[in-house]
Amino acid sequence: AQTVTQSQPEMSVQEAETVTLSCTYDTSESDYYLFWYKQPPSRQMILVIRQEAYKQQNATENRFSVNFQKAAKSFSLKISDSQLGDAAMYFCAPNAGGKLIFGQGTELSVKP
Amino acid sequence: GAVVSQHPSRVICKSGTSVKIECRSLDFQATTMFWYRQFPKQSLMLMATSNEGSKATYEQGVEKDKFLINHASLTLSTLTVTSAHPEDSSFYICSARDFGGGANEQFFGPGTRLTVL
Numbered sequence: 001a002q003t004v005t006q007s008q009p010e011m012s013v014q015e016a017e018t019v020t021l022s023c024t025y026d027t028s029e030s031d032y033y034l035f036w037y038k039q040p041p042s043r044q045m046i047l048v049i050r051q052e053a054y055k056q057q058n059a060t061e062n063r064f065s066v067n068f069q070k071a072a073k074s075f076s077l078k079i080s081d082s083q084l085g086d087a088a089m090y091f092c093a094p095n096a097g098g099k100l101i102f103g104q105g106t107e108l109s110v111k112p
Numbered sequence: 113g114a115v116v117s118q119h120p121s122r123v124i125c126k127s128g129t130s131v132k133i134e135c136r137s138l139d140f141q142a143t144t145m146f147w148y149r150q151f152p153k154q155s156l157m158l159m160a161t162s163n164e165g166s167k168a169t170y171e172q173g174v175e176k177d178k179f180l181i182n183h184a185s186l187t188l189s190t191l192t193v194t195s196a197h198p199e200d201s202s203f204y205i206c207s208a209r210d211f212g213g214g215a216n217e218q219f220f221g222p223g224t225r226l227t228v229l
Contacts, residue, residue: 044223
């Protein structure tokens, strides 16, 4: 069975600073995608960034980047220049076999 | 593009009644849709995978007779909670997969808050 672990239930960051959210997973698939989703108080799931497992290069989307370590099955999210609007619940979700398996989530608060 | 809608956004019903939730992909065709359940402060739990024109595949522990799923067209899937009870109160989220977009990405609806009295 696939498992996903987000070991940080809550994180806090000062506005304009950088924060890293951790995620480890376990899968038997060799080819898969990994996603980070953001869920603000509205509860709408928003895609933050995606990574293809066969690509060694870490994905980057503006202020968001990942550190993907395939052998270690680690997929952390770095948010640079944090903004108040980044405050939300963040979920790590590998997609293997066509299904998303969500981690427990990390609630990120941003202090002005 | 890639917009998914859900209706209703919020519903309150009496115990023992049935409630239907609709999930629509507005600007793409979705051969596969997914239904999730989320309790407060918790993660999303996959309930079932819905494929157009065929029976849904339910995750272990999800009662298929309790949660009826129909995916009759490429843009619409429905979840019916039958004989609802207070413990069925939760936030239900659907998503749709656009194969044309690649990456197996799922696009999420805004969710439906169900309260059973």
